[in-house]
Amino acid sequence: MNNVQTPAMTLVGFTVDVNPANLQTAIGALWQKTSQSGLLQPGKPAYAAYYNYGDKGSTYTTLVGVELEAGSPIPEGCTELSVPAQSCLELSCKATVPDIQQAWGTVWSTVTEGRAWKVDLERWEGQMGTGTVRVQVGMNA
Numbered sequence: 001m002n003n004v005q006t007p008a009m010t011l012v013g014f015t016v017d018v019n020p021a022n023l024q025t026a027i028g029a030l031w032q033k034t035s036q037s038g039l040l041q042p043g044k045p046a047y048a049a050y051y052n053y054g055d056k057g058s059t060y061t062t063l064v065g066v067e068l069e070a071g072s073p074i075p076e077g078c079t080e081l082s083v084p085a086q087s088c089l090e091l092s093c094k095a096t097v098p099d100i101q102q103a104w105g106t107v108w109s110t111v112t113e114g115r116a117w118k119v120d121l122e123r124w125e126g127q128m129g130t131g132t133v134r135v136q137v138g139m140n141a
Helices: 023-037 097-110
Strands: 002-006 009-018 046-051 060-067 079-083 086-094 119-125 132-139
Touching: 002 132, 009 023, 009 046, 023 046, 023 060, 046 079, 079 119, 086 097, 086 119, 097 132
Parallel strands: none
Antiparallel strands: 002 086, 009 060, 009 079, 046 060, 046 119, 086 132, 119 132
16 A cells, blocks of 8 residues: 545546445446436546545445536536545555455455545546546545
């Protein structure tokens, strides 16, 4: 894991509230909905943002979308999320479900102190299976 500073940004996308009962289906369905909407653009990073955490991550909201360019309108049906500049621990992995699950498993088992519980990100570069995902976990300064 590396320590990085992430810049403030505004994301737009579709959201779902996640809890232990719907964890296995909700996020996959959200990615499918976002892909089918035309919001994701080839050659531009896609993001998954995790925020509105309940008790130590037992519940949270997930947004899948893109960075909003200055002056651009918010697409219909999308939610806008302001992500603050923050200190993060970052892990990089291949853009495959098992590799991403392993990265998050590492986060959940090793990042026990100092986690901010505000906004965590996945930055997707490239396509599923061949691209790279940077998991960025917000930390207290």
